[in-house]
Amino acid sequence: MIDFNKKIDRSKNNSRKWDGRKKFFGKKDILPMWVADMDIETTNVVVEALKNKADQKIFGYTMENERYIGSLVNWVEKRHEYILSFDKIAHSPTVVTSLNLLIKTLTNKGDKIMVQSPSYPQFIKQINDNGRKLIINELVKKDGRYEIDFIDFEEKVKTSKVFILCNPHNPSGRVWTREELSKIAEICVKYEIKIISDEIHSDLILNGKHISIASLGKEVESLVYTCFSCTKTFNLAGIQSSFVVFPTIETKKCFIDELILIGVHEPNSFCMEMVISAYNKGEEWLEELLEHLRGNIEFAIEYIDKNIPEIKVEKPEATYLLWLDLRKFGVEGEKLKEKLVEDGGLALTMGEAFMGEGFARMNIACPRYMLEDGLERLKKAFG
Ligand SMILES: Cc1ncc(COP(=O)(O)O)c(C=O)c1O
Numbered sequence: 538m539i540d541f542n543k544k545i546d547r548s549k550n551n552s553r554k555w556d557g558r559k560k561f562f563g564k565k566d567i568l569p570m571w572v573a574d575m576d577i578e579t580t581n582v583v584v585e586a587l588k589n590k591a592d593q594k595i596f597g598y599t600m601e602n603e604r605y606i607g608s609l610v611n612w613v614e615k616r617h618e619y620i621l622s623f624d625k626i627a628h629s630p631t632v633v634t635s636l637n638l639l640i641k642t643l644t645n646k647g648d649k650i651m652v653q654s655p656s657y658p659q660f661i662k663q664i665n666d667n668g669r670k671l672i673i674n675e676l677v678k679k680d681g682r683y684e685i686d687f688i689d690f691e692e693k694v695k696t697s698k699v700f701i702l703c704n705p706h707n708p709s710g711r712v713w714t715r716e717e718l719s720k721i722a723e724i725c726v727k728y729e730i731k732i733i734s735d736e737i738h739s740d741l742i743l744n745g746k747h748i749s750i751a752s753l754g755k756e757v758e759s760l761v762y763t764c765f766s767c768t769k770t771f772n773l774a775g776i777q778s779s780f781v782v783f784p785t786i787e788t789k790k791c792f793i794d795e796l797i798l799i800g801v802h803e804p805n806s807f808c809m810e811m812v813i814s815a816y817n818k819g820e821e822w823l824e825e826l827l828e829h830l831r832g833n834i835e836f837a838i839e840y841i842d843k844n845i846p847e848i849k850v851e852k853p854e855a856t857y858l859l860w861l862d863l864r865k866f867g868v869e870g871e872k873l874k875e876k877l878v879e880d881g882g883l884a885l886t887m888g889e890a891f892m893g894e895g896f897a898r899m900n901i902a903c904p905r906y907m908l909e910d911g912l913e914r915l916k917k918a919f920g
Contacts, residue, residue, distance in 0.1 A: 539822065541829040542904040545576050551775075562874075562884045569884040570911050573707070573858065575772040575902035577829075579815075580822035583771060586814035590807055599803045601628050608816035609765060609780050615820075616740060619752040625783045627793055628804045632737050632764045632779045636663045638795045639733050639762050639781070640699070642788075644669055649697040653685070655860070655893035657707045657735070664701075672697050673892065676709065681851050683709045687720055695728040702734045702750060705742060708860045708891055708898045710853020712742055718750050722757035734763045737779070740770035740823060742855040743831050751782065759784045770823060771815045772902075778808040830857050833901045833908050840912045845919055857902035861885070864895035866919060873897070881918025883911060 547555045554572035559565045605628070610621050629635040640663055644650060651672040652660045664671045674690045676683040683706070694700050702721065705712045713721075725732055732750060739747040751761035766779035783789040796802075804812075834852060837859060841848050849862035868876060870889060877883045877897065888896030899915070901908055 571886040582818040586810040590810045612816040651697040655891035658890040705855035712854040859899040881914040883914040
């Protein structure tokens, strides 16, 4: 049994979540539950692999190899029952790098790209910063659960060049059902709309199985660019690694040309060992982690329902993020942030960044003592 509740110390960890408190919230002595990484140690199998790599003492230029790409292929087949072809997979340092370069290779300036709101902030930023036009298909809440308004979806996507899907969805934690994904696929095939499918959270499904939209048939697969990464799954974002699965070898080539243009050639030495060890030997750790996350989610939701019932929160079906609906308190924007920071001593990611005014995102991937502290602070802010 792994002890996910043991005390952790990130004071010398160069952590954005912890060291960024002063810069982003104006105060150092607050509890940070914002950035989406875990206050949890990664699996020992990765630590061992990194130590072994360090022991080699030579860190010259690397070359991507079959062990690296193969570890993803085996993982996705084993966990998600989807068979990827080796030759259509490319390494990319991060998913955000991939989003940026896919936008550049698949669209021109002024083209429309659709996302669903609330949206992972980098989707919005990459579209805007690249001079593309942001189109929003707003998710609608039915009985507290986010669903897709397919009439609006079709109306808007048909004039777009690309649709960026977040599967599972950050920040709501929705795991799109086979029916929902099939409907998305059907509409995108009908209008030949390309799909960038960000599946970085796909290993963090709390119940059930992940379905890659590209796995739903040849027609849709020919339109999909899937982003995978083990960095959320195993808490390795600081080392960086990700993959893109392309519909064709030609589209992969265009992407690699673009990567080379910005000076990114091959994966770094540590990232390759990290991915290979995590995917080949990390599954047992992940199962235990998911159990811990399920426990934290149950605990947090029960606490909120009992102590701060004005906050509406749905149980996420995936991810370690709680999307808190704080609209009952009648404060938004900077005022809401101030309330959390000044009254509660708590740093959450504010909803505005996701186009979700009046909401805040709370990261519960931490030891239980920290979660308890965070919930008490949340209560204090709104008490
Ligand atoms: C949906 C989604 N995509 C991408 C990322 C970032 O991935 P990377 O660190 O590989 O750029 C995140 C991080 O929170 C995310 O939630």
